[in-house]
Structure formats: C-alpha cells, structure tokens
Amino acid sequence: MFNSLSERLGQTLKQITGQAKLTEDNIKSSLREVRMALLEADVALPVVKAFIDAVKTRAVGQEVSQALNPGQQFLKIVQSELVHVMGEQNEALDLKTQPPAVILMAGLQGAGKTTTTAKLSRFLSEREKKKVMVVSADVYRPAAIKQLETLAGEVGALFHPSDVAQKPEAIVKGAIDAARKQAVDVLIVDTAGRLAVDEAMMAEIQTLHKAVNPIETLFVVDAMTGQDAANTAKAFSDALPLTGVVLSKADGDSRGGAALSVRHITGKPIKFMGMGEKVDALEPFYPDRIASRILDMGDVLSLIEEVERKVDKQKAEKLASKLKKGKGFDLEDFREQLAQMNNMGGLSGMMDKLPGMGQLGQAAAQMQGAEKQFSQMGAIIDSMTPLERRFPDKINGSRKRRIAMGSGTQIQDVNRLLKQHKQMAKMMKKVGKKGGMQKMMRGMGGMMGGPGGGMPPGGGLPPGMGGGGKFPF
Template structure:
C-alpha cells in the first residue's frame, strides 16, 4: 500500500541533510518532489495545492532542533498535514440509536460492496460484540443475494432472505421489521450498484433510505480509482446524506490518491479501509497510522491489534513451552508459524506495517511474497508426519516425492530444508540463553542467517 508515494517521500528527505534551518530555498526542491509524488499518486489537484501551501507555511523558518535532522523536521510537518487532510482521528460508527441500527451501503458496481457488507458484519460481531443481520436489496444481479447469503454463513451472522422479483424498498422494510422482532443490534443493507451513476439508481436508493431511516449511510468505493473515488463519493453525497466512506482494495493500491482526496473533497470521514480479500481484512481507518505507513514509519499499533485478533494464543503458548523445554523446532512447528503469519495478512500485510520495510532493496521485497509462503506450506503438507518431525530423513527419493506431491521442484524442497535448519539453529540458541546475543545482532542491523523464511 502507498509504495510509490513512500519511495518518493523517502528520497526527498535524504536530500535535505546538513541544513540548520528550513528555509524557502532549501525546501523548494523538497516541496516540488512532494507535489510530484502526490500527483503521481493520483491525488486531486486542489488537494495537492492546498497541501503544499500548508506544508510551506508551517515549514519555512522552523528551527531544526538538535535531536532532529532537517529531513526529519520536514517529514514531521508533512506527517501532521497528511493526518489533517485525512481527518485527524478515526470516526466510529454511530450505532447509539434504538435497535436495530440500520447501516445502508451504497456504491458503484464492482467496488466490493457485498464483500464489504460481509467484512463489516464480521467486524461488528467479533470486535463490537453486536448481534448482526444482513439483507440484500440488489434484485438486478442474479448472484448478489446468494453471494451475501454465503458470506453471512461464513461470518456467522443472520441472513434475511430476498428474491429477484421483489421491490427493493419492500425488502428493506421487511428486513427492518424482522431485525426488530429478533432484537438485532445492527442491520446491514446491501443495495444495487451500477457501472456508472444514473438517475434510476439514485432514485431507488433514495427511496430505500427514506424507508429505513439509517443510522449510517456508507459509501463503498474502490481505492484504486484514485481521485475518481473522491469525485464519485461527492456525486453520491449530493443525492444521499452520506455519513462516511469505506475504501476497498487498498492492498492493491500502490498510490494512495483516494485515501488522501476523499476527506478533502467530500468532507466525509473514511471510516474503514479494506486491505485484502478475506472477511477479516477490514480495518478502522486511523489517519495517523496511515500517514505513518505512507512515510515509511510502519504501523506497529495496527500490527499488535491484528496479532491479538488473529493469533491462536493456545498454539503460541504450546509452542513457547515446547521451545523452552528444549524439545526442538520441527517442520510441523514451522507450518504453524507460516499459517499464523497468513492469518495476519500474509507477508505483504506484515511488511506494510513494520517500520523501515520501505527502505529494503527491491530484490528483497520481491522475494518476500505470499506465493512463496503458500509454496512452503504445500511442501510441508506433502511430507509424512514422520518426515515433518525428523527432517534429517528427507534424502534424494523422498525429496523427489515431496516435490512431485506439492507441484514444486526439488530445489524448492532443498531451499525450505536449508531455511528450516537455519531457523532451528536460531531456536536452539534461544533455549541456551543466547537471546541477548541474537537481539544485539538484530539491533545492530543484522539478520538471522539466511534472512527471513521466504
């Protein structure tokens, strides 16, 4: 997420060394670079102009205190302004109404609206402990109703059935009544999208809105459409009293234009951001954390929250006890660790949130991808329980069988076994009190032998 913008800003800061004060002259080139970075990220031109003016106004004449370099002082100003244009703080859903609190979802076709309904239902149930019901008013797309029913079963919330021959307004009214009788806390209403904004679509959703009087009217938009996302949101806001925006597909958006444009152009807060295809891949939108990611400083708070949500605590404790007792680290353990990493959004999701990962060479970034992790899991799955527990028995003929069973090459199996051996050696050092040495090596910029396990 935001790789292009992060890289341009990082190179800008590097060129600002050796100055004792930020002046109009020495930040001129930096501001030009920031302007180009924002335009390349597809941020709306009025937003870019306003942003640059505000950064210049705050930065010029600012003393560089002893603990900061000029680049750091400049980036502090940029960080504060990024947070300001994205909305300062996360704005929570306003669900403190008489139940059921109705949340109406609007957006164009293909923005990921139905999937987002499933993700939001899961988030409300697991994070806010709400009883949730979902309903589809999309009577035009044959698979829409079935898709939402499947998602509702997956995330364990109630699905209110509807049919393609019904009026969308009647469906919505009936769902509200049923949710009230069932004492549901929240009702999520999925509406029909179109490939473009048209009068019929707007009229229909206005009728649904009037019928259900939602507590929240959220506009779901594909972040990869850049500044068009903000312009579309503005058009919807003219027809509906939007209360917020959900940006989808942010994991595939290397630019970040939508995240930086939506709030400024519409005045509506971004409440959530979709960061993957899985139903757990929805995060509350925290401007200060997103600014930190854009500037390559990572997002450790979100990483810790994701770990608390996703990691199997019992398995983690069992693994810790096993290592402490010196029982050894086998391939079944490695598979468990890879699965846990997968639950936290994969390697891409982790790298996006870890500080300094933006400075890694491109070759390292390209090597670290989720396909490699899935390949490692497939190789371990092709082994027998005995082979996973005693990897030393895996020789020539076994390697060929494992490679054939996992659809990989023998050299892939060899690479996995080599990485496993290096990790196993590292685990032994930890059990022998070598943790201090290992941490000192990492602090000094060192990496475990062979690097990360991918």
C-alpha cells in the same frame, strides 16, 4: 500500498531533512517536488493546493526556524498536514440507537459493496461482539443476493432472504422486523449499484434512505480509481446524508490519491479500508498511521493489533511450553509458523508496516520470491507423512524423491527446506533456554543493522531467496 507516493516523497524529504538550515529557496524546491509527487499519485488538485499552502505557511514560519533540527521539523510538518488532510483521527461507527442499528451501504457497481458488507459483518461480530444480520436490496442482480447469502454463511452473520420481485423498501422493512424478533444488534443493508452516477439511481436510494432512516450511511468506493473516487463520493454526498466512506481495494492502490482526497472533497470521514480479498481484510482507517506509512515511518501499532488478533495464542503457548521442556522444533511446528505468517498477510503484508522498508527498492522483488518460496515450503511439508514431519532426520534419499514428486518440486528444494528447518530448530533451542529469547533478539538486532540501522536489501531473506540466510525463515 502507497508505494509510488512513498518512494517519491521519501527521495524529496531525504534531501531537505539533511539541511542544517531551511531557506525560502530549498523549501520552495522541496514543495515543488512534493506537489509533483501528490499529482502523480492522482490526488485531487484542490487537495494538493490546500496541502502545499498549509505546509509552506508552517515551514517558513517560526516553527522551523527555531527548531533544533529544521530538516526533521519540516518532515514533521508534512506528516502533520497529511494527517489533517485525511481527517485527524479514526471515526468509529455510531451504533448508539434502539436495536437494530441499520447501516446502509451505497456505491457504484463493482466498487465492492457486497464483499464490504460481509467484511463489516465479520468486523462487528468479532471485534465489537455484535449480533449482525445482512440483507440485499439489490433487486436488479439475483447473483448479488446469492453472493451475499454465501458470504453471510462464511462470516457467521444472519441472512434475511430477499427476492427480485420485491420493492427495496419492502425488503428492508421486512429485514428490520426480522432483526427485532431475533434480537439482532446491527442490520447491514447492501443496495443496488450502477455503472455510473445517474438520476434514477440517486432517486431510488434517496427513497430507500428516507424509508429506512439508517444511523450510518457508508459510501463504498474503489480506492484504485484515485481522485475519481473523491468525485464520485462527492456526488453521493450531495444526494445522501453520508456518515462515512469505506475505501475498498486499498491494498491495490499504490498511488494513494483516493485516501488523500476523499475527506477533503466530501467532508466525510474515511471509516474503513479494505486490504485484501479475505473476509477479515477490513481495517479501521487511522489517518496518523496512514501518514506514517506514506512517509515510510511504518505502522507498528496496526502490526501489533494484527498480531494480537490473528496469531493463535493457544498454539503459540503450546510451542513455547514445548521448547521450554527441551523438546525439538519439528516440521509440524515449522508448518504452523508458515501458516501463521500467511494469516498475517504474508511477509510483504508484515514488512509493509515496518519503518524504513519502503526504501529497500530491490527488496520488493525479493519479497515476492520469498512469498513463493514459503508457499513451496508448505507444499513440501504437506507431502510428508506425520512421522517424517516429527522426525526429519529419518528422511532419506527415496523419501526425498517421493516428497518432491508429491509436492511438484525438485529434490534440491526438499534439501533446502530441511536445511532451513535445522537452522530454525537451532534458534528455537536457544529460545527454550534461560535468557535465550534476549540473546536471540540481540542477535536479530545485529542482523537488522542495530537500532535504527535498517535491514540491508536481501539481508533478511533465507538462502536461495536473494538473501544471505541470516534469518532461518
């Protein structure tokens, strides 16, 4: 996410942060580069102009001239203005009303409304502990109704049936009655989309909005459409009293134009962004964290929250207890660690939130290779018997051949996995000892180049994945 913008801004700001003194000339040169970076990221022109003017006003003033480190102060100003452009802070959903609180989802066809409806249901039930019902008012696409029913079952939300022969207003009013009877907290309404903004579509959704009077009206927009996303959002905002925007497919948006343009153009807050195809891939939008990601300062807060939410604490405690008792780290445990990492969005999903990782240009290709290797490791372990997973030393030549055939890999791949498991088992043995965790973390700090040192490209990847094997997985 934001890869191209992050890389371009990083190069520009690196030049100016090294300056002992900022002058009108070097600020002017840097701002020109920042302007070009934003335009290439498909940020809307009015947003670029307002952003550059704001940074320039602050950069040539007392704020920078009196700073101990003018270059770093300039970087701080850029970050602060990025946060301002995107809306200062996260704005949560307002659900303070007599249940059910109705949320109306609007947007163009193909923007991801139905999937986002399911993701939002999952978010509200898991994190807000709400009882959620969903209903489809898309009477033009029977497949959309069926898709929502399937997704509702997947996320554990109640589904109110609807039919293409019904009127959208009748469908939603029936859903509200059903939600009241079943003590539902939140009703999410998925509406019909069109391939483009047209009068008939706007008139229909305006009528539906008036009939339902939802407490939240969210506009779902494809982040990959760049500044077009902001323009479409503006058209909907003029027609409907939107309360917020959801950026879908933000994980595929390497430019960042939509995230930087929508708030300024519409005046409506971005409340969520979709970060993948899975039903749990919906994140609240925090402008300060996104600004840090864009400037390659990382987003450690979001990473910590994700770990707390997605890592199975019971399994982690079970493994810790096992290690403390001096029991070995077997391949079942190794497989579980790979599964936990995959649940976190894989290696690239985690690294994306760590400071300084955007500067490792060649590491991106290596990271993709590492992801494939992790997938291969899982297939190899799945091809083993329970006995082989518990006692890897029993895996002889004939067993290796059978495992390789079963997983569609080569014997050398099986050998590599066993070697990497041995390395990790040694590290885990240290963790089990008194003071072992501190020793291991100190060792890993050294591998990372010490405090603030940054990981050298390829240095943190396992052998055979483009790295020196400094980490066992």
